Amino acid sequence: MNAMSPGPVTLQDVANEAGVSLATASRAFNGSTRKVRQDLKERVLLAAAKLNYAANGPAQAMARGRTNVVGLIVHDISDPYFAAIAAGVMRAAEDQHLLVTLGSTMRRPERELDYVQVLRGQRSRAVILAGSRVDDPELLSRLREECAAFERAGGRVVVISQQKLPLDTVVVENRSGARALAQRLASLGYQRFAILGGPTRLLTARDRVQGIRDGLAAAGLPAPVVLEGAFTRDGGHDAMRELLTSREGLDCVVAVNDVMAVGAMAACRDAGLHLPEDLALAGFDDIATLRDVHPKLTTVRLPLERMGETALELVTTGTEGEPHRTRRIRGEVLIRESTPLRPTR
Amino acid sequence: MNAMSPGPVTLQDVANEAGVSLATASRAFNGSTRKVRQDLKERVLLAAAKLNYAANGPAQAMARGRTNVVGLIVHDISDPYFAAIAAGVMRAAEDQHLLVTLGSTMRRPERELDYVQVLRGQRSRAVILAGSRVDDPELLSRLREECAAFERAGGRVVVISQQKLPLDTVVVENRSGARALAQRLASLGYQRFAILGGPTRLLTARDRVQGIRDGLAAAGLPAPVVLEGAFTRDGGHDAMRELLTSREGLDCVVAVNDVMAVGAMAACRDAGLHLPEDLALAGFDDIATLRDVHPKLTTVRLPLERMGETALELVTTGTEGEPHRTRRIRGEVLIRESTPLRPTR
DNA sequence: AGCATCTGGGAAGGCGCTTCCCGTGGGGTC
DNA sequence: GACCCCACGGGAAGCGCCTTCCCAGATGCT
Structure with a gap:
């Protein structure tokens, strides 16, 4: 292609080829203050x-x-929760000609710190922290400091989850969504609830548990049993199995996310339970790939892709020195087959 | 923290703080060829x-x-197919202290070209192309050229899917896996098959369809009906709906991936069919989040995360000028509830 | 005709870091 | 004790690009 220079093509090579100066070549691409004549630019x-x-x-x-x-x-x-958010971020990033570097903490929240630092070194324009904050004041404080350093270096930080840091945040209204879900379930006639909760240090799990409790209390129902499990399919499965061996007379089990709910569903089947006749089950998130499980899962829909897009929008629209902004994301309760209207006794 | 310099901390700042020269500070971090006295390094x-x-x-x-x-x-x-591969890549990358930049083509294969070019500009150490090659000689040729340019610039390119380019490749043995699946299904007593195929230009979809055909032919069964649909849940759903309105007397439907199979499952339910009694159904991939659908889906397990890890391993282990390497990935047929042993008639 | 305006080109500066090269000092060898 | 060599610190070049300064020429306006 060009036999002259050895390595990759440089701007100087382009300028030579076009018969213009380096400065002009640069201006042709980024042409900001100075204008370049049309024909030169084309060349x-x-x-x-x-x-x-x-x-x-x-x-x-x-x-x-x-x-x-x-x-x-x-x-x-x-x-899939994060994959969907990532898809939203990617789509919006593409429009802005931004590249996305992905960090995965493998569910170890302290690794967020390392990533923020590395990304600061990379001079990333922004960091999006997707995923639940954690109840750990020490960690939170270190993260705050690291994010502040990132912003001092000229970058922006956006969080998707809880508003726990002085940063632009896409706040997911887990608690009110869970509360609405619980109230709808109560109105369907369910009375004896159990909750498959995630790790209590995860605020997302905790908020959802609390929201369900709120909703049940508002409906005048007794406090539910709460079991703690990992925020995964196996967490839901194991918690449900434990629940089935020890508890009797339950109406309805609410898992704090769909993935756990599907695990719980499997555990019920393993135990010979018939859903939804023997037990009602609900989840949270409305994960797209899980919409076809049978019985179709009652859940709270979260616009995951849009949340990702919104986060990226916060990245690109911010003005310097502006106080941090908030975007609230509400969930929508979707009653489906897994929680049918309960025949009155 | 340091009130002297305005912007971010530079290596010079560190050197000053430690009372050493810039060169020494640099060597303290990367000290490969040259050694730095221990106490200075610590400082x-x-x-x-x-x-x-x-x-x-x-x-x-x-x-x-x-x-x-x-x-x-x-x-x-x-x-979830790509999310799982990405998880494997991420895990392996972390061990190597590599950062991963994610590109999503939104299922438009021609966008791979742009991404490779952009990543070349970014001087990425490598590119991993995960996902089916496409039957489009023109596109393939342009991609070959772009990848060659990338490698000329000193990077490596690894492909996960088919061996269609002169590059390191993680070859997914779709055809033999599909063939094995079909033969197992035949041995279970199924005779009248239909295939829910993906877009024919996607070689992954095509290879799987062909593998199933091979297997059925080897078992002495008649050629199956093949319907084409998108490589997604909706693609499977719609193709199955069409199949149900027009075809009679089918035994077993094989979708070319799990996501489509789940869509098909939903379509069957919508049509009032009882699975697996009225119809057997199988998929491909063994997507983790779909393992709990009911009836549990017969499929071909692909070690998706390991495929991602393998790709990254190819990235890190290559030596210059070496001929391109191949890693073959075999699927494992998993017979589950969706294709029970068929009672002989 | 005189002046302001526009645009291209040459050249220099700088971004932060790695690395080549030089110089010095200490230790070993005969 | 003279010599050599090695180890290691420091100065400085250079990576490719953008930006800016300044000058020259062209164009348009009064």
């Missing part, structure tokens, strides 16, 4: 295409002092 | 920690001529 672009020029990202980053990369930190990318 | 590391120093990634990339970023390009990150 440059043509030369670039001919040489298959791709601007050196690190060099640009260095000269400009910032990149067009945003970091997305999730707990576990193979969890 | 530098201490100073770095004190100042909360994070090395400037772009600057390092520029000086070294390469980054520690690998790009992962998938068709759709919200598809």
